[in-house]
Amino acid sequence: MSDVTLLPPAAGGDPGDPDSTTASAAASTDTKADPGTVGQWRMMWRRFRRHRLAMTAAVVLGMIYFVAIFAEFLAPYSPSTRFDDLQYAPPQLIRPVDTSDGFAIGLFAHGYEVTTNEETQRRTVSIDESVTAELGFFVKGEEYELFGLIPWDRHFIGPTDPDNPVFVLGTDRLGRDMLSRLVHGTRVSMSIGLVGVAASMVIGILIGGLSGYYGGAVDTAAQRLIEFIMCIPTLPLWMMLAASVPDDWGVLTKYFAITVILSVIGWTDLARVVRGRFLALREEDFVEAARLDNCGSLRIIRRYLLPSFSSHIIAALTLAIPAMILAETALSFLGLGMQAPAVSWGVLLQEAQNVRSLVSAPWLLIPGIAVVVAVLALNFVGDGLRDAADPYNTGGRRWRKRT
Structure with missing residues (x-):
């Protein structure tokens, strides 16, 4: 006679009912399996936390933006105090x-x-x-x-x-105190990257999404526009657009103008990435099912296509912010962007254009160090997000070490 192990009955079930016993065992198995199931964003966060360099850069980046938010409180003086x-x-x-x-x-x-x-x-x-x-x-x-x-x-x-x-x-x-001016300049230089990337994201996703989803003549026209903008030399394009900004505009107006200039230039790469992803996803079964369910094109793009690779968009945008910051710094350094009395890292580096600053006042080059630190931090965070968003990156090296 073989030994028989009885499972505990489910709540409210009959101990002698085999269906009740089976249901209880299945429920117990499902309960144990649920904690091991994680979503896409939580899985990205776990991978990102294992990227130590990216986590360190994220802390540095958080400190920089903290300085930008509380600039008036952290700076000993105002940027114009002489x-x-x-x-x-x-x-x-x-x-x-x-x-x-x-x-x-x-x-x-x-x-x-x-x-x-x-x-x-x-x-x-x-x-x-x-x-x-x-x-x-x-x-x-x-x-x-x-x-x-x-x-x-x-x-x-x-x-x-x-x-x-x-x-x-x-x-x-x-x-004027360089520390106070550096702290106040952090707000302009770091925020112009966010605003510029946000504007370029809207343009890039709109044009790239329509190009990849509809194809045909829409795709051809969008790609020719992208190629035309990318073929124009960057520096002459900056000079042409910056020269069209009137000199009598205020600081905030010039800030908005520089943001528009950077957005007009910086959306082409993101548009190509979005177009390629749309071309690969528009023939998938879930997109066809949405069409059969009488969903409109904009709803399919907004509810099904964009969320399917939103992690890649976030990583691409994070890597695009340093380019925006460097572009603003270069424009201001060359006298084509922000000008006094505005304060940004590029405006501060204008003081380092003469020989005396390199010989007798080398501390005027400190804003350049701030640019390097901010750009490196953003690049490392972008690399960490890109690795975390990669579905084929399962942390194999760490797993092999543990086993």
């Missing part, structure tokens, strides 16, 4: 201990000394170790409007004595 006696002042080193007058713990920096050459009447600013300036957090300073709405006069860090200023990154030729 210190007439401290032109080309060198950066000051912040130290945690001061022993000039006893022993004190905090944030301290040496002051400045201004000397004048009697023959040339040229003033030189140097570090004076006999003078000590103290810094503090949440100090009272220049008034501003946080987010353009909340009036406030507190700054995250700054000198406790307004008569003894501190410039961590030095000053420019007009005596």
Whole structure:
């Protein structure tokens, strides 16, 4: 006589009913299988978390955008504040201990000394170790409007004595704090990439989607337009479009104009990617089923085609943002984009065009370091998203190490 193992009865079922026992076993199996089932976005997030370089770059990128959002609060001064006696002042080193007058713990920096050459009447600013300036957090300073709405006069860090200023990154030729200008320039340079990519995404998806979905004459016309734009040399096209911007436009108007210029140039690559995906997906069974269900073309594109490769679009857009930032920086550096009194990384790099900045004031090149860090962070995040969105990337290397 063989041993028989009885399964526990389902809730409300009969212990002697074999159908009830079978249903209970199936329910138990399904319950155990459900936790192992994950969606596409959660699977992308798991793969992205395993990309350590991309995660580190995402943290750096988050810090950069945090600086851009709270620029007024984080900057010690406004970008236009001038210190007439401290032109080309060198950066000051912040130290945690001061022993000039006893022993004190905090944030301290040496002051400045201004000397004048009697023959040339040229003033030189140097570090004076006999003078000590103290810094503090949440100090009272220049008034501003946080987010353009909340009036406030507190700054995250700054000198406790307004008569003894501190410039961590030095000053420019007009005596303006480079750190404050760099922080305020982060908002323009980083946001113009997002706005430009958003505009180019709309244009690229619209033209590329219609081209790939309808084909025929629509596809031919769209591809000829893309090829025409891509054949135009980039720099002359920038110069032509930037020259059409009137000089009497305000800062916000020029910002909008530069965004439009970058969007007109940057949508072609995304349009080709979308077209290729539409050509591959428009003959799939789920698209044919949607047609038979009397779904319109726009609904099929919006509800079925775009979501099927939305992860690839996100990765492509992430990799396109650095190109937008570099384009804005190049335009402003060449005098074709943002101009003073606007503040962006490209405008700040205009100060580094003369020989003196390279010899006597090399700290004016610091905005270039910010551009490199931001572009590298965006590229690494884009690479991580691209790898996470790849359905054939299953983390085989990590699996082999574990086994």
